[in-house]
Amino acid sequence: MQLESQLPEQTVPGNGRECGGPAPTPGTRRPGGRTARTRAAVRDAxxxxxxxxxxxxLTVEYVAAHSGVHKTTLYRRWKDVEGLVADALDLAGEDSWIPPDTGSLEGDLRALAQEVVTSxxxxxxxxxxxxxxxxxxxSERAAEALRDYYIERFARCEALVERAVRRGELPAPPDAAPEIPADAASDATAHRGIDAGALVRSVSAPLFxxxxITREPVDDTVAEQAxxxxxxxxxxxxxxAAGKAGASPGAAR
Amino acid sequence: MQLESQLPEQTVPGNGRECGGPAPTPGTRRPGGRTARTRAAVRDAxxxxxxxxxxxxLTVEYVAAHSGVHKTTLYRRWKDVEGLVADALDLAGEDSWIPPDTGSLEGDLRALAQEVVTSxxxxxxxxxxxxxxxxxxxSERAAEALRDYYIERFARCEALVERAVRRGELPAPPDAAPEIPADAASDATAHRGIDAGALVRSVSAPLFxxxxITREPVDDTVAEQAxxxxxxxxxxxxxxAAGKAGASPGAAR
Structure with a gap:
């Protein structure tokens, strides 16, 4: 997998398709005690x-049979199938994945897009x-867990944009510039004025x-176009970010 | 709905959300004979x-009860639930919807994006x-029907791009220009060199x-950004189109 080859192996406890979809490889190294091992076994099941x-x-019975965890434990701790699915997603979001760092915004975006295609x-x-x-x-609970997963995952991806701004690849919008003295720009504020979240979602959106939705195939050409x-x-x-906040006051996002 | 107000009413037999999703309003006018009326009643159910x-x-029993069409007829003609769902999608694609024509590419894309948000x-x-x-x-058959629906729907949307090229809003790529003498450019070839299908999908993709996928809300601001x-x-x-055909020979699309 392209992304994995660009990252130190120990930073990819899942299968590296972290902006692609939440599905850690069964058999992944499981740090932590018995509780953590149980949770990971349940997640795999x-x-x-x-x-x-x-x-x-999907049934609680299936998860019990495939995780080796007793049904009464599953019911007590996860309550039902919705709870099991939501926790599997929560766990997928607790890894130490970091986004690609190839030295250019184009390279980083390409690595993200390739990751989706490969996955x-x-x-x-x-x-x-x-x-x-x-x-x-x-399941509304699964939907909430998926939303939380992607929000957190794309927040990590915003580092791509911060680095691109620091390298001068993406100048901050003119109207935001006066607020950001070059020497004061920190990692967190370097991309002020740019909606980094929208930018990193933009390369994944056409592929997903x-x-x-349209159920059409994706390949390297479609990824390159994205x-x-x-x-x-x-x-x-x-x-x-100005465009983001401007047109629709009170918009939820 | 914004799109409907821009189109003559008789061209919108569904609910006008045709690039948004296939879901004609129950109670829509049904031209044709008894067979067409039966098919529409089944689709509504x-x-x-x-x-x-x-x-x-979803069950065949439910569709029988809500369409007034006998179960044996449903089994004979649609075979099963997959067949019923696939035909409902096929029927959604048989309307006379045409994409918005506001006079500018920006206006047309905005109307499409608004349609998705509103829907x-x-x-x-x-x-x-x-x-x-x-x-x-x-259901693989539902997936195939959905793919056919969107391919056909976005093919209609390519008219936006053809008009934009004719208005000079989108010059054909330089390397394609020699092949297109201005006086020979027809509707079908005016946008040669531009991947019109990718362009019209691009405005919908971030919203869908x-x-x-990420289960985040959409609003006018997100639409405007798209x-x-x-x-x-x-x-x-x-x-x-060159980029589309270039990088990956034999790519399915």
Missing amino acids: VLAGLTEHGYPG FTDPAVAASGSAMIAAAFQ FRLF VAATLAAAHAGAFT | VLAGLTEHGYPG FTDPAVAASGSAMIAAAFQ FRLF VAATLAAAHAGAFT
């Missing part, structure tokens, strides 16, 4: 069940990620749109 | 059932469109991505 049967077919065109790993996205259609479109939009200043 | 119970809970933030119409997208996770990003990418030549 949930993913296996979602992959095999989908959300409508979802490999049937062995695509199924559980797809199953999580599908589960969110049927084809995979799960990179080119995002870069062009970023250079043109289309992802401005 | 399928949408009602998907909205009420989701794909896993999926109105609970009364969002449910059946979401249910179709959800059904595609569980938030709605159905329009700005797509326009900037289009002006920068990011949606080139």
